[in-house]
Amino acid sequence: MDDITTQFEECLRRHLRSAKPNPINYDVELVQLGLDSMTAVAVLMDMEKTFGIRFPDDMLVEGTFRTAGRLKEAVQLLRERQAS
Amino acid sequence: MTRSLPDQSLGPEWTILELLARGIIDDSEVQMVRDLLTTDTLKWGELLEQALRHKMFPMLAHQIMSASLRFDVPTNIYMHLESALEWNRWQIEVFRRETVRVAQALADRGIPFVVTKGMAFESTLYDSLGTRYMNDIDFMITPRDRDKVMTVMQELGFRPFFDWAKDARREEISSRLNPDHLPKLAREIDQPGIRLIDIDIANSLTWTKSPFDVPVEEALENPVEQPIPGMSGVSIPCFRPIYQFLFTVLHLFREAWLQKFVESGTDVGLMKFGDVIRLIDRNQNKLTDSELLRIMQTHGVTDAVAWVLRHMDETFHTHAVELLALEKHGNEKLLRSQMRSPGYVNAWSESMRGRLQSKSRGSVQPVAPAHRGS
Numbered sequence: 001m002d003d004i005t006t007q008f009e010e011c012l013r014r015h016l017r018s019a020k021p022n023p024i025n026y027d028v029e030l031v032q033l034g035l036d037s038m039t040a041v042a043v044l045m046d047m048e049k050t051f052g053i054r055f056p057d058d059m060l061v062e063g064t065f066r067t068a069g070r071l072k073e074a075v076q077l078l079r080e081r082q083a084s
Numbered sequence: 085m086t087r088s089l090p091d092q093s094l095g096p097e098w099t100i101l102e103l104l105a106r107g108i109i110d111d112s113e114v115q116m117v118r119d120l121l122t123t124d125t126l127k128w129g130e131l132l133e134q135a136l137r138h139k140m141f142p143m144l145a146h147q148i149m150s151a152s153l154r155f156d157v158p159t160n161i162y163m164h165l166e167s168a169l170e171w172n173r174w175q176i177e178v179f180r181r182e183t184v185r186v187a188q189a190l191a192d193r194g195i196p197f198v199v200t201k202g203m204a205f206e207s208t209l210y211d212s213l214g215t216r217y218m219n220d221i222d223f224m225i226t227p228r229d230r231d232k233v234m235t236v237m238q239e240l241g242f243r244p245f246f247d248w249a250k251d252a253r254r255e256e257i258s259s260r261l262n263p264d265h266l267p268k269l270a271r272e273i274d275q276p277g278i279r280l281i282d283i284d285i286a287n288s289l290t291w292t293k294s295p296f297d298v299p300v301e302e303a304l305e306n307p308v309e310q311p312i313p314g315m316s317g318v319s320i321p322c323f324r325p326i327y328q329f330l331f332t333v334l335h336l337f338r339e340a341w342l343q344k345f346v347e348s349g350t351d352v353g354l355m356k357f358g359d360v361i362r363l364i365d366r367n368q369n370k371l372t373d374s375e376l377l378r379i380m381q382t383h384g385v386t387d388a389v390a391w392v393l394r395h396m397d398e399t400f401h402t403h404a405v406e407l408l409a410l411e412k413h414g415n416e417k418l419l420r421s422q423m424r425s426p427g428y429v430n431a432w433s434e435s436m437r438g439r440l441q442s443k444s445r446g447s448v449q450p451v452a453p454a455h456r457g458s
Contacts, residue, residue, distance in 0.1 A: 037292065044257050
């Protein structure tokens, strides 16, 4: 599977103002980078479009995008599921 | 509530709708509406468009029919209004039967709930005249019953439905992430002129993570049974008046204060204020009791309620703030604000009256940068 880091980070930066100038810390809560309930929807939709995935209902919960690390794992998992 | 006649600076069309929204209560208002409807300068296109935007088409139709203005209104418009009113009455009848069907199923499983908004108000605030438009049926449950209720609704033939939204996927994700409502549910039916029945089930009086809320479990205690017109011996549970008032006001606050509703074109309309005015008119004794103030203070919603009532008083010349003794509540900063997204509040300088009349509300820009606040 390709490394998705660049596309993933570009996607986050498009929506999270505080993530723009700095390297993304994958352990920090996304709320601290400016994520709120509206931008969360926008981020998830952008991830779906960018990576051609669809978040199933059971992944549409806060835990999925609490940190960039958690979100990236979810995206990778869905890409792998789709590829198999 | 006593109120002065509205000024006519926004034109006769708007004045008619303001008068109808707040309710015609005396002869001077009856005469004013009659005079405005028969004035030579009345623009019917504008009146009908605004009546549609504010879900007042059946109410306008009823006013014209009951004032015997058959020969003062252009014939084709009169005929269309007449059939719109009849269709609305038919839809209400269909909705009543569906409400009872769902209510029965929830009650059979011992799930606490109430019926809210249009279906609850149609008979109590609008005298079962078929003038209150509703596009869905609304229920309120507790968050812990979400899964049980979803199961019941699926057994009744309802399915989650997002096609009503401009961006269905956005709406679907948003409804999963903000669980203050179940996803909107719909069922296909085979009735003349009505293809789908939509049901909206909320489990919060406001919204997910709202700084202003009243616990839904508390609000659902001791509901009142409300008879269903035309169905002998059948009733539905509704909020008791204090919580009916709080829910209606806080729901209006949600749609008016959260900018996302402005952007999606689904924010507050005249009839939402009309509901509040009628609730106060018909439950004055219960609402002026100290219990309401105590509940508002306990849950920290007094400023949100004052926000709504102050805008309402400014717009409709009512005296709700004084009547409910809220003069010392609500602050100017909150009154002139709107929430962009959780934690971020924009200053907002427009008048509510201007906003209600505007046909391009989505383009309204904040007057100051967003600041962190509650």
